[in-house]
Amino acid sequence: MAFAAINSSNGPSAFSVVDTTTPQPATAVNYAVIDNAFAADLSLKKRVYDAINVSPEHGALFQDIAQYTSALQSRLQSQNSNSTQQLEADQPLAKKRKLENGKPGTSVDAKDAPLQFYVQDISFAAPQRKKLTLEMTAAGGYLRARNQTSQSIEFGIPIQDIQHVLCLPVPEKAQRQFNFCVIPKYGDGVTPVPDGQSVLESMVWTVSDGPPKAAFTGNGQRVAGDEPGEALIRRMLDGILGQTKVIRPTEREFVSATPEAHRKGEKAYHVKAHKGSKDGYLFFLSSGILFGFKKPLLFFSFENIESISYTSVLQRTFNLNITTRADSTQEPQEIEFSMIDQADFAGIDEYIKRHGLQDASLAEARRAKKYNVNLLKGEEEAAAGEVEESELQKAERELEDQEDEEEEDYDPGSDADSDGSGSSSEEEDGDDDEDGGGEDEEGADDAEDLVKNELGSEAEDVSADEL
Structure with a gap:
């Protein structure tokens, strides 16, 4: 028979012996503790609930495990916060800026903000390359990524600081995928950063085609249905974004002359290009031009484009030069994208002309107009x-x-006279015909022939009466 000694403050002795082979009565379980501990792993939480249902006497044990897990998560978050603060103190300003939206313990945690939607196992490419849980809080809250092991917030962007959100097909993949690019204020790689202003890094994550496998509402209810993950996330983002909306490429704006190589018959909305030695893709969208997907992203919104021109136009390739300037106080900056396929020249040129981007004189009008996605x-x-x-x-x-x-x-008078003479002449001719006045008709014909012989084509508009 197995026995265990446990400490009991209620008994007469500090120790008592309990027979562990005898089933113990079930005790009340605080399920909120379990929900909080396993909120990011619903499959594990379900297994805990199933185990409690099978063995209710173990409910208190699972509650203790959940409490310990929550306490451990809090300690890890505190340690990460302290280590990050120390790292910031040792880093120059440029490095500090990169940590702003990835610093645990900041307002990005926003534990009191109601969670509206989250998706597990999302592959992020920026600012970190790892699988995380994508979370969206209510409007006015945050878009953030949570570590699925430690449960700490890795990075995030306040909703109000999001400037552009793009949903773009990933080029050259055998299976359809979509990249979501979330660009915060001053994070487009083009707009100058005001002095003393901290900069958040852009967020980029990938969603496979088809319904999501682990999407949940804020209360933990799985999102069911056949809606593709790309469409679901786009719809949820549009629901929390107030100042902007998700932009997708359209054939009306631009479509490449070369279809997708890995997905036969599917249209491509990008062109290959190089910026220096870095290769990437240009997307021509309704709100601007994106170069991605490697860090850092470059997004040229219409109001920041001074002008666009072409250089090195050869038989097979050409270069695209984008001159940017955020406002009249800034010096223009020219960025060159090279080795673009000549087959896409006509489509790009049509896009540029349609938006007036080749004309630097329209730049101020665009900045005043503030073409935007909102x-x-x-x-x-x-x-x-x-x-x-x-x-x-x-x-x-x-x-x-x-x-x-x-x-x-x-001169309306001359036409009136001419028309009147013509009408009168025709009426008189008609009267002559009725009266049998053939001689007058022949005389008029002779006079008309005489005028034609003398004046040629100039006499075509001159009536016989005017002679």
Whole structure:
């Protein structure tokens, strides 16, 4: 028979003997403790609940394990926070900026913010390359990534600081995948950072095609249905974002002349390009141009583009030069993308002209206009067509000016006289025919022939009566 000695403060002795082979009565379990400890691993939490249902007498044991797990997580978070603070103290300012949105213990944790949606086993590429749980809190909260082992927040961005969100197909993959790119303020790699302003790094994660395997609402209920993970995450993001929305590439904006090599028949929305020795992809979107996906991302929003030009236009390739300037106080900066396939020249050139990006004189108008992604549904096409509309208005004005000049030279009296003479002549001719006046008709014909012989084509508009 097995026995165990345990400490009991209620008994007469400090020790008592309990027979562990005898089933113990079930005790009340605080399930909130278990929920908190295993919130990020629902499969493990379900196994705990199943074990309690099978052996209710072990409920208190699982509760103690959950309490210990929560306490251990808190200690790990505290240690990570202290080590990160020490690391920041030893690093220059440029390094400190990179830690701003990856520092555990900051407001990104936002433990009191209600969790609205989360997806497990998401593959992140930036600012860290690892699998994490993607979490979204309610509007005004945070978009963040949680470590699935330690349960600490690895990094995140306040919702109000998100400037652009892009959902782009991953090029050159046998299976369809989508990259979500979340770009915070001053994190586009183009806009100058104000003095003393901390900068958050962009977040990039990948979602496979098809329904997600581990997507849950904030209360832990699994999201069921056949909705693809890309569409689900995009819908949830649009629900919490107020100042922007998720932008996807469209054929109306740009589609490559070369289809996807690894997915036969599927259209591609990117072109290969090099920035120096770094290779990547250019996407031409309704709100700007992205170069990715390697760190750092570069996003050229329309209002930051001064002008775009071409260089080294050869038989097979050409270079694209984007000149940027955030405002009139900044010096222009030119960034060159090389080795772009000549087959995509026509599509890129059409995109650039449609948005007026080749004309530096329109840069101030774009900055004042602030082309942005925060447009209501249906307004995006109107915004994209504003440049075209201005060109049409210009053509209309030129046509109106030309018509005004013609109206100034126009003499209505001469036309009226001419028309009247013609009508009268035709009526008289008709009367003569009825009266049998053939001689007058022949005389008029002779006079008309005489005029033609003398004046040639100039006499075509001159009536016989005017002679």
